[in-house]
Amino acid sequence: MILKDFPGLKNKIISFFASLFLLTGIPELLKSQSLFEVTKLGQDPVIRILLYKGNTPQKITFPTGTEFTTSTGIRRIALQTQSQVAVKENSISLTVGNNKFVSPDSLLIRIPAGETFLYDGNAYRGNLVFHSDEKSLVVVNHVDLESYLQSVIPTEIGQGRKKQDLESVKVQAIAARTFTYGKLLSKKATDGHYDLLPTVMDQAYFGVKSENTTYREAIAATNGMVGVYDSTLIQALYHSTCGGLTENSESVWGGKKIAYLRSVYCGDDTTSFCKASPFFYWERKVDMDKHNTFFFKQIGKYVEKDPAHPIFKDKSVSRIEISGRDSSGRVLGLRIGNGSGTEVLAQGDYVRWLFPDSTGKILSSVWFDLELTRSDSGEITTVLFKGRGYGHGLGICQWGAVGMSRRGYTFDQIFRFYYRGARIVKLY
Numbered sequence: 001m002i003l004k005d006f007p008g009l010k011n012k013i014i015s016f017f018a019s020l021f022l023l024t025g026i027p028e029l030l031k032s033q034s035l036f037e038v039t040k041l042g043q044d045p046v047i048r049i050l051l052y053k054g055n056t057p058q059k060i061t062f063p064t065g066t067e068f069t070t071s072t073g074i075r076r077i078a079l080q081t082q083s084q085v086a087v088k089e090n091s092i093s094l095t096v097g098n099n100k101f102v103s104p105d106s107l108l109i110r111i112p113a114g115e116t117f118l119y120d121g122n123a124y125r126g127n128l129v130f131h132s133d134e135k136s137l138v139v140v141n142h143v144d145l146e147s148y149l150q151s152v153i154p155t156e157i158g159q160g161r162k163k164q165d166l167e168s169v170k171v172q173a174i175a176a177r178t179f180t181y182g183k184l185l186s187k188k189a190t191d192g193h194y195d196l197l198p199t200v201m202d203q204a205y206f207g208v209k210s211e212n213t214t215y216r217e218a219i220a221a222t223n224g225m226v227g228v229y230d231s232t233l234i235q236a237l238y239h240s241t242c243g244g245l246t247e248n249s250e251s252v253w254g255g256k257k258i259a260y261l262r263s264v265y266c267g268d269d270t271t272s273f274c275k276a277s278p279f280f281y282w283e284r285k286v287d288m289d290k291h292n293t294f295f296f297k298q299i300g301k302y303v304e305k306d307p308a309h310p311i312f313k314d315k316s317v318s319r320i321e322i323s324g325r326d327s328s329g330r331v332l333g334l335r336i337g338n339g340s341g342t343e344v345l346a347q348g349d350y351v352r353w354l355f356p357d358s359t360g361k362i363l364s365s366v367w368f369d370l371e372l373t374r375s376d377s378g379e380i381t382t383v384l385f386k387g388r389g390y391g392h393g394l395g396i397c398q399w400g401a402v403g404m405s406r407r408g409y410t411f412d413q414i415f416r417f418y419y420r421g422a423r424i425v426k427l428y
């Protein structure tokens with residue numbers, strides 16, 4: 001859909017469905033940002049989201065009253081009109097009905113307040129800016145943060161949350177707002193024209209169609225709130241389902257402990273908060289006969305990059321052992337060996353990438369037990385994973401937050417439960 005042409009990302013993004021699983025892979029560690037830097041961005045800041053970068057002309061439908069700023073002044077269209085924009089000879093060329101606008105570098109399109117423009121079958125809020133960048137067309141949506149959250153939160157937390165889940169949606173709104181502020185301040189961000197991608201590489205963004213009333217209420221109730229620890233913005237990480245226990249930051253990233261990303265028991269005296277998740281328990285059976293070639297490709301990619309390593313010679317597997325577990329019970333690594341005693345060690349989250357299913361979905365988590373079957377000659381023929389949880393386990397357990405909301409906990413209590421020692425600050 002929107003995943004059209006982002007140079008450098010193409011290889012990573014096979015489809016939207018496959019890319020969903022990047023979300024639950026190793027999270028990005030953003031630089032800690034001080035609250036002072038955050039407040040400098042102002043209230044409800046405008047954020048810039050890349051909708052397209054490439055060389056194909058793009059069609060956009062503008063609403064009545066859309067303004068185009070040209071060298072001779074402002075032009076306003078009288079009726080809803082479809083347009084085509086392209087880059088020709090390093091200039092932006094925009095055709096709107098009988099009008100043609102040309103600009104050497106960028107062109108700002110103002111959409112009337114409360115109206116939307118249509119792009120690729122979706123309606124979007126905010127304004128549009130076209131850039132010409134080394135012969136490529138760059139289409140960027142400029143939208144205020146709170147409107148942006150209305151679109152991304154239902155996609156990030158999953159549609160279908162009811163009134164009883166409202167407190168969990170509020171926590172998700174605070175986490176997504178905090179993440180977005182972190183990205184706005186991150187020097188790593190982008191090519192200068194935009195702050196965020198519209199994909200799960202940042203936060204999935206499809207415009208107005210994702211919005212709904214329950215989520216709008218939750219976002220409005222937490223307007224301007226972000227998560228803070230010691231006067232710096234927190235790494236507002238979340239994952240689908242912890243499986244009963246969240247994870248410590250150093251188990252995923254190594255290095256220094258992050259004070260508020262501690263392993264917490266996700267439950268009370270009676271049950272786990274995330275028990276209702278379809279991913280609380282999971283199983284996957286891998287047939288090594290069919291999987292073998294792919295498996296060694298994955299090992300070459302993630303574990304052992306030297307093609308001369310003896311593990312690649314006979315491509316047989318006679319040993320898969322868990323090398324250890326961290327304090328939460330999650331697997332630290334797998335020792336993978338062949339008949340001649342050669343082995344490699346797959347560590348941390350990379351273990352998940354070695355055993356995708358036929359659709360490319362990686363293992364749901366690294367919290368699992370193994371059951372192996374072997375041929376008469378001792379080679380492993382099937383690997384059965386019996387696991388718990390979905391995602392890296394850091395920060396908010398989304399299904400746990402839903403469970404807490406249904407038990408009557410407030411958003412502030414849920415926030416402080418998963419981000420130990422952190423607090424909520426209202427910026428505006």
Ligand SMILES: [Zn+2]
Nearest residue numbers: 266274397400
């Ligand atoms: Zn949980």
